[in-house]
Amino acid sequence: MASPIQVTAAGLQRLQGSLDRERERAEEARRVLREQMEANEAESLGLTEAQQHLAAIEARIEELEGMIADAEVLPASTSDAVALGSTLTLLNVENGQVRRVRLVSPVEATGSVDGVALISTQSPVGAALLGRRVGETFSVRLGGRTAEYQVRSLEEA
Structure with missing residues (x-):
């Protein structure tokens, strides 16, 4: 078994939704493939494309199933510090833009x-947010410039 993938409960639901959609796509691709084969077009480009399309979908399904199997759902944070799964309001000090982020x-x-x-959490802003508290201002190096942000509020999970 691979090492656990930490996800939020909502993230696990989104992964499961993606898996369900991919399974539906695979069924449709199998239907198209059967139609191509029944049309006795074994040498046709359409059959090859249908086989490749189905193989790509099946690979994605396998990837999603692996992620879901390895998922470790984190409990909602009750801390007053930013953690994985936290939803907060973030101010870009330079331009005044306020955004809700998770x-x-x-x-x-x-x-x-x-x-x-x-x-x-592995992005520059995400990594810099970990452990921050409401009111804290911090700087992040983004490419050739430095951006300054402030944690305005932290929502309860």
Whole structure:
């Protein structure tokens, strides 16, 4: 067994949803493949493409199943410090932009969910957020510049 992948409960639900969608895609790909084979087009480009498409979907299903099997759901944090799974309001001090973000594991960091940006703990901003408290200001090196942020609020899980 691989080492555990730490995820939030919501992250595990998203992984399971992705797995369900991929399984549906695999069923559709199998249907197309059967139709190609029944059409007796064994030499056709369509059959080869259908086989490759199905193989890619099945590989993704296997990857998702492995992640889910190795998932370790973290309990909701009750700390007043930012931790994996924390949802917080973050101020970009330079431009005044305020964003709601959630600190997640790398496998969960897929953009945003319900207007909350999902930030990996392995990203520069995510790593710098760990352990911060409301009101703390911190700097992060992003490429050729330094950005300054402030933790404005920390939501209870």
